[in-house]
Amino acid sequence: MNRYSVLVLIGLLFWHSVSFGKDDELIVSTWGGTYEAAQNEAYFEPFMQTHDIQINLKSYNGGITPLQLSDNPGIATFDVIDLTESDALAACDNRLIAEFDRSILLPAPDGTSARNDFVGDSLFKCGIAHLSYATVLAYDDRAFPNEKPNSVADFFDIEKFPGKRAIQRTPKGILEWAMLSYNVPARQIYDLLSTERGFKLVTKRLNQIRDHIVWWESGQEPVELLRDGKVVMASGYNGRFFEARINQDIPITIINDGQFLELGVWAIHRQARRPDLAAKFIAFATSTERMAAFSNLLPYGPTRQSAYERIGLHASTNVSMREHLPVSEYTSYRRIRADSQWYSGTETIRNRWFDDWLNSASE
Amino acid sequence: MDDNERDSKYYGVVVTILLLAGLGCAIGVVVSILAIGFLEGISWMNAEFLISPHERIQLATSPLLLSLATVMVPAVGGLLVGFMVYYFVSVRRPLGPPDTILVVQTRGTPHPLGSGLMSTLAAMISLGCGASVGQYGPLVYLGTLVGSLANHLKLKIPNVQAICIASGVAAAIAVSFNAPIAGMVFAHEVILRHYAVKAFAPTTVAAAMGFIFANVIFDRPPLFLVVFEGVQYGYEFILFAIIGILGAFLAVGFSKGILACQKYANRSRIPVVFRPMFAGLVLGLIALQIPDILGIGQESLRFATIDGAFEISELTLIIIAKIAVTILCIGFGFAGGVFSPILLIGILFGALFGGILDELNLIGHSGVVPYAICGMMAATSPVIGAPLAMILIVFELTRNYDLTTAAMVAVVFSNLIASRIFGRSLFDVQLSARGFDLALGRINALISYDSITNVMQTEYARFRPADKIGKVSFQLAHIGRTAGVVVDKDGFAVGVVHIGDCAGPPPTTSLEAVMNRETIRFNENTNIGEALEAFRQSRYEVAPVVSSQTRQLLGVVFESDVINEYRNVTDRIRQEENEPV
Numbered sequence: 037m038n039r040y041s042v043l044v045l046i047g048l049l050f051w052h053s054v055s056f057g058k059d060d061e062l063i064v065s066t067w068g069g070t071y072e073a074a075q076n077e078a079y080f081e082p083f084m085q086t087h088d089i090q091i092n093l094k095s096y097n098g099g100i101t102p103l104q105l106s107d108n109p110g111i112a113t114f115d116v117i118d119l120t121e122s123d124a125l126a127a128c129d130n131r132l133i134a135e136f137d138r139s140i141l142l143p144a145p146d147g148t149s150a151r152n153d154f155v156g157d158s159l160f161k162c163g164i165a166h167l168s169y170a171t172v173l174a175y176d177d178r179a180f181p182n183e184k185p186n187s188v189a190d191f192f193d194i195e196k197f198p199g200k201r202a203i204q205r206t207p208k209g210i211l212e213w214a215m216l217s218y219n220v221p222a223r224q225i226y227d228l229l230s231t232e233r234g235f236k237l238v239t240k241r242l243n244q245i246r247d248h249i250v251w252w253e254s255g256q257e258p259v260e261l262l263r264d265g266k267v268v269m270a271s272g273y274n275g276r277f278f279e280a281r282i283n284q285d286i287p288i289t290i291i292n293d294g295q296f297l298e299l300g301v302w303a304i305h306r307q308a309r310r311p312d313l314a315a316k317f318i319a320f321a322t323s324t325e326r327m328a329a330f331s332n333l334l335p336y337g338p339t340r341q342s343a344y345e346r347i348g349l350h351a352s353t354n355v356s357m358r359e360h361l362p363v364s365e366y367t368s369y370r371r372i373r374a375d376s377q378w379y380s381g382t383e384t385i386r387n388r389w390f391d392d393w394l395n396s397a398s399e
Numbered sequence: 400m401d402d403n404e405r406d407s408k409y410y411g412v413v414v415t416i417l418l419l420a421g422l423g424c425a426i427g428v429v430v431s432i433l434a435i436g437f438l439e440g441i442s443w444m445n446a447e448f449l450i451s452p453h454e455r456i457q458l459a460t461s462p463l464l465l466s467l468a469t470v471m472v473p474a475v476g477g478l479l480v481g482f483m484v485y486y487f488v489s490v491r492r493p494l495g496p497p498d499t500i501l502v503v504q505t506r507g508t509p510h511p512l513g514s515g516l517m518s519t520l521a522a523m524i525s526l527g528c529g530a531s532v533g534q535y536g537p538l539v540y541l542g543t544l545v546g547s548l549a550n551h552l553k554l555k556i557p558n559v560q561a562i563c564i565a566s567g568v569a570a571a572i573a574v575s576f577n578a579p580i581a582g583m584v585f586a587h588e589v590i591l592r593h594y595a596v597k598a599f600a601p602t603t604v605a606a607a608m609g610f611i612f613a614n615v616i617f618d619r620p621p622l623f624l625v626v627f628e629g630v631q632y633g634y635e636f637i638l639f640a641i642i643g644i645l646g647a648f649l650a651v652g653f654s655k656g657i658l659a660c661q662k663y664a665n666r667s668r669i670p671v672v673f674r675p676m677f678a679g680l681v682l683g684l685i686a687l688q689i690p691d692i693l694g695i696g697q698e699s700l701r702f703a704t705i706d707g708a709f710e711i712s713e714l715t716l717i718i719i720a721k722i723a724v725t726i727l728c729i730g731f732g733f734a735g736g737v738f739s740p741i742l743l744i745g746i747l748f749g750a751l752f753g754g755i756l757d758e759l760n761l762i763g764h765s766g767v768v769p770y771a772i773c774g775m776m777a778a779t780s781p782v783i784g785a786p787l788a789m790i791l792i793v794f795e796l797t798r799n800y801d802l803t804t805a806a807m808v809a810v811v812f813s814n815l816i817a818s819r820i821f822g823r824s825l826f827d828v829q830l831s832a833r834g835f836d837l838a839l840g841r842i843n844a845l846i847s848y849d850s851i852t853n854v855m856q857t858e859y860a861r862f863r864p865a866d867k868i869g870k871v872s873f874q875l876a877h878i879g880r881t882a883g884v885v886v887d888k889d890g891f892a893v894g895v896v897h898i899g900d901c902a903g904p905p906p907t908t909s910l911e912a913v914m915n916r917e918t919i920r921f922n923e924n925t926n927i928g929e930a931l932e933a934f935r936q937s938r939y940e941v942a943p944v945v946s947s948q949t950r951q952l953l954g955v956v957f958e959s960d961v962i963n964e965y966r967n968v969t970d971r972i973r974q975e976e977n978e979p980v
Contacts, residue, residue: 381457
């Protein structure tokens with residue numbers, strides 16, 4: 037299935053590149069890999085079929101640099117982009133993406149207006165959140181035959197759960213988890229992280245696992261590290277861990293406590309060639325039916341209630357998808373909602389602290 | 400009682416119940432919305448003016464700007480507050496819980512609505528600009544403002560103003576702490592000072608509305624959340640009691656510090672208008688070194704319950720600095736309460752106790768959490784005089800039985816000690832300085848606050864020293880009095896005469912010879928309580944009231960009027976505390 041999608045994708049890309057410049061053509065910039073394959077199945081293919089419009093894809097790996105405006109309006113290299121929440125805010129502040137017209141959003145099948153159907157924080161000034169994804173802590177089930185890690189605090193507990201931990205080499209997520217391990221309520225985390233004392237406590241917690249960290253940079257690494265038994269626990273994206281478990285049969289178990297949630301946002305470039313088609317596509321892709329179709333492929337949470345209600349089994353393995361979603365009304369686990377404004381404001385200071393800590397570690 | 404009469408009585412009761420519950424509900428809704436607006440306004444200002452760490456850290460890369468804001472924001476805020484309070488609040492000082500208590504207890508007229516609103520706005524600016532004052536005092540006054548509006552409805556329910564104010568206060572506390580039971584109890588314990596059924600229903604409804612608004616509709620975060628596994632060793636309760644005792648001294652020191660600083664500020668040469676600015680400037684300068692002291696200190700409050708978040712030396716420094724700047728801010732006229740600062744000081748003090756315990760490592764203990772909470776409650780409850788409400792706040796915030804029991808022990812000991820060496824609360828001591836001393840009991844407080852001029856009469860038997868006593872006794876008998884006042888030609892009261900004084904000597908004797916010059920004399924500042932006591936010692940039923948300034952006779956007071964007034968007060972209190980609905 038996975039491989040098939042990729043092949044289709046490559047085929048499409050090739051074919052579309054031939055027809056580049058065609059009038060009814062939309063360029064969507066999005067993240068690659070499994071994610072893009074699922075988007076293709078849930079969004080791009082059906083859209084092309086029903087609207088007779090070509091979609092070309094442009095690869096994107098985050099940041100707002102690829103969105104920079106050109107001097108000539110109407111020549112952006114893409115029309116629609118799939119941004120992270122913090123990038124969407126930054127891009128909007130820098131007026132790189134267009135203000136979003138909420139009236140294009142379709143109502144739910146039962147007639148509920150889009151405004152009421154979308155969850156509270158998904159309506160952005162310059163975009164619409166279409167999914168929530170989580171960075172989670174997970175462990176290799178084989179490493180702990182007896183008692184299993186169950187909380188964020190367990191991740192930092194070397195005595196109880198010995199072994200290497202894989203952590204993304206960035207001051208993100210790990211800050212929140214360290215704070216959460218002190219039993220700080222999730223909604224107070226950023227207030228406390230804004231103080232020197234907060235960073236002191238984080239440092240203290242990280243020092244406990246200092247010699248047991250393996251750093252990762254690309255999203256697939258934690259899966260591989262766990263698979264190869266090089267680490268016993270790791271942080272990583274919930275979708276990839278799910279894929280590894282379901283499709284590759286790697287015994288990775290996600291710790292439900294402390295999932296770190298962010299939103300994915302559709303936005304239209306301010307200099308898009310075809311803002312009309314872009315709007316049409318976003319309306320289509322954020323419809324209840326399409327959102328649910330996507331969440332039946334990868335366990336990312338839809339941002340509308342009606343789509344959530346339509347999530348059933350995984351498209352090919354009959355796994356119930358709901359319990360794998362990062363946002364589930366059934367879990368009472370602590371979840372951290374990323375504070376994107378705080379993230380963009382603390383970039384320098386976080387990096388400085390992180391570098392200092394890394395350097396002190398190597399001493 | 401015939402059927403009709405009974406029917407109409409029941410009808411009246413039902414109407415009253417419905418009216419009171421409806422009022423409670425309406426007040427609860429209005430207060431909740433305003434209180435949430437007040438709190439959100441403060442958060443917004445804290446963010447905009449770089450008071451909250453969440454925003455400060457985002458400017459950490461431009462330290463100069465941050466330092467400038469740290470010093471300037473409280474100072475400019477102070478200037479604004481100084482002007483607002485001086486020019487727009489009738490009494491030229493911020494209004495707070497003591498004013499509420501006074502209005503409710505004396506059934507007095509509240510300060511004008513404009514003054515109340517301006518005082519509340521000044522508190523919002525104070526807190527928004529990071530002044531080290533509390534948000535709950537102003538919220539209590541906000542509840543008072545809304546509650547006192549009920550008086551304009553002209554409902555024929557006795558004591559409706561007090562009940563509505565109490566409802567407003569209950570809602571305010573319920574909203575701000577997410578604690579409806581504590582809100583309801585606070586209104587009774589601090590404001591009403593009795594538990595009559597009639598007030599119970601509306602305050603409870605108002606508190607419940609506050610809770611619904613805070614929790615269900617607006618989903619406001621609780622003040623703090625702690626995880627606590629339970630008290631592990633029995634002997635720790637002795638330690639909680641010790642925290643209680645130490646907390647009492649902390650509370651008394653804090654309260655006395657505020658009173659002393661207020662006195663000092665009044666003597667200082669800094670004009671009233673500029674006093675808050677001065678305090679703000681000092682606060683800002685200290686905050687450059689210790690930012691923890693700015694504003695309410697929500698973050699420090701939370702850190703105090705984390706093991707190892709503070710070093711012992713840091714804790715000591717922050718506690719001292721926070722006490723100092725709070726005393727300064729309140730003493731020098733920032734608008735705001737004492738509740739939030741003492742909560743923070745208390746919890747840090749508790750954490751310090753826990754930290755020292757940890758350092759000594761002599762005995763096992765259950766971590767810093769119960770000590771921090773005990774410290775917080777031990778220090779706070781004597782300051783605001785609400786032991787029951789404090790215990791309930793712990794219970795409702797933590798929903799933890801063990802913690803509540805621990806806090807209860809600390810609160811009891813703390814209140815016991817503090818009430819002995821200081822008084823029931825800072826509010827009560829402040830009121831007693833204004834002549835309303837609740838420590839005497841409600842009745843005595845009221846009669847001591849009731850001026851003699853309320854029962855003074857200007858028509859009375861008035862004689863000259865040269866008058867003959869035959870004529871005097873005739874005139875007294877004629878008007879049915881047993882005593883009169885003797886006044887000289889300049890209008891000064893020179894003595895009193897009793898009808899009995901005139902019985903022995905010949906009727907032609909001049910009054911001068913028999914009158915009593917050593918009579919009790921009152922002035923316009925004498926209160927009913929003092930008059931009652933003075934009459935008890937005297938055989939004269941009348942006493943002259945002379946101006947304390949000019950010594951001129953203003954009028955006289957009859958013993959019977961004083962006794963009647965006393966009866967009125969006791970009747971009113973008895974009625975208020977016992978009436979069913």
